[in-house]
Amino acid sequence: ESRTDVDSLTTGEPVKYDVTQASVSAAHTFNYIQVSATAARTELNYHNTPTSFQDFRDSTENAGTLRAEYELSPRIGLVGQMTLDRRKYDNDPGLSSNGRTYLVGVAINFTDLMKGQIAVGEFNRDYDFGDHVSGTAVDANLEWYITQLTTLSFNASRNGQDQGATTSAPYIESSFGAHVDHELLRNVILSAGIVKGKRDYEVIDRNDDYTSGQISAEYILNRRVALSAKYQHDSVDSSGANRYRNFDVNTFSLGLSLRL
Numbered sequence: 001e002s003r004t005d006v007d008s009l010t011t012g013e014p015v016k017y018d019v020t021q022a023s024v025s026a027a028h029t030f031n032y033i034q035v036s037a038t039a040a041r042t043e044l045n046y047h048n049t050p051t052s053f054q055d056f057r058d059s060t061e062n063a064g065t066l067r068a069e070y071e072l073s074p075r076i077g078l079v080g081q082m083t084l085d086r087r088k089y090d091n092d093p094g095l096s097s098n099g100r101t102y103l104v105g106v107a108i109n110f111t112d113l114m115k116g117q118i119a120v121g122e123f124n125r126d127y128d129f130g131d132h133v134s135g136t137a138v139d140a141n142l143e144w145y146i147t148q149l150t151t152l153s154f155n156a157s158r159n160g161q162d163q164g165a166t167t168s169a170p171y172i173e174s175s176f177g178a179h180v181d182h183e184l185l186r187n188v189i190l191s192a193g194i195v196k197g198k199r200d201y202e203v204i205d206r207n208d209d210y211t212s213g214q215i216s217a218e219y220i221l222n223r224r225v226a227l228s229a230k231y232q233h234d235s236v237d238s239s240g241a242n243r244y245r246n247f248d249v250n251t252f253s254l255g256l257s258l259r260l
Contacts, residue, residue, distance in 0.1 A: 004234050004249055006199065006208065007057075015054050016047040032071040039064050056091040069107055077107040079119055081139075087162070094129035095162060097170075101137050108142070116142035116154075125160040125170065133160040133170045133202055149183040153193075161199075171201040187220040205240035228255040 001008050001015045009015060020043040027036035042061045046054035063085035070078045081103040089095045105119025123137040138158040145151055156176040162169065175197030182190045192215045199208040216230035234249040 004236065004247075009049075009052065010245055012049050012051040015049060017054075017057075018045040018047075019043070020045075034069045034071070036067045037065065038067075056089070058090045059087060060090070061085055061087045075108065075110050077109070079103070079105045079107045079117060081119065081121075095127065097125050097127045097162065099123065099125040099160065101159065103137060103139055105140075112145065114142065114144050116140070118142065123159050125162075127162075127170060131170060131203060133172065135160070135172055138174075151181045153179040153181075155179075169201050169204045169206070171199045171206075173197060173199050189218045189220070191216045191218075201240075207239050209237045211235045224259045226257045226259070228257065229253070230255070 001017060003014065021041070023038060023040035025036060025038040027034060029035075040061075040063045042063075044057070044059050046057040048054050063083060065081065065083045067079070067081040069080075072078060081101075083099075083101040085099045087095075087097050087099065101121065101123045103119040103121035105117060105121075107117045109115045118140045119138070121137045122134065124132070124134040126132050136158060138156055140154070140156040142154045143151055144153070154177070158172070158174040161171055161173050175195055177193060177195035179193035180191065184190050192213075194211070194213040196209075196211050198210075199206075201207065212232065212234045214230060214232040216228060219227045221227065230251075230253050232249075232251045232253075234251075236245065236247055238245045
């Protein structure tokens with residue numbers, strides 16, 4: 001578990017955990033309407049550390065999503081989406097919850113210029129310990145092909161989440177970001193991006209503002225081998241009960257990727 005993770009402990013060694021995921025989906029087109037459905041299951045199993053027990057964080061989430069898109073034209077579509085989920089905490093049942101998210105919006109597919117989706121709606125999450133979180137849901141992503149060599153991406157999201165490491169605390173997370181990729185040469189790709197977000201906690205006195213930015217370069221040696229370099233800066237500014245958990249992280253990495 002990364003030190004920058006919202007749920008990580010502030011003392012002791014980082015917590016190890018296992019993730020098991022499975023999903024199945026199907027889609028069908030009826031003339032101008034495309035319907036798809038997805039069922040997914042995620043299991044988290046946390047390992048105890050020498051100084052703390054983490055079993056209470058073990059959880060299982062079952063989620064189902066139904067989506068329909070109506071094609072107004074080959075480039076514009078209307079989107080409706082509903083997601084229902086059940087999060088179950090094995091050893092902290094009070095934090096278990098039922099969630100519902102409803103979205104409506106527009107799908108864009110200007111193949112040579114822009115593609116993506118902009119959708120807004122509502123989310124609701126009812127916790128077994130009695131709390132309720134609701135608000136405006138946002139799910140937007142857009143890729144703009146400025147030139148044949150440069151792509152600019154935008155994204156924004158807003159939904160309800162929860163934390164279980166030290167307190168049973170639901171929160172609303174909002175984020176937005178931008179990312180640019182530029183093909184400097186046929187085998188040299190430059191990238192840069194930034195994400196800003198906020199977490200507003202409902203039960204405890206805590207608010208987090210965070211920023212993550214990165215720049216990177218990839219040098220493609222051939223079809224199967226590439227070298228990469230990346231610098232990333234993460235910053236978190238917390239207030240309220242978690243005001244001492246403010247930090248900055250600077251990471252520089254070099255990598256070699258093999259593409260089979």
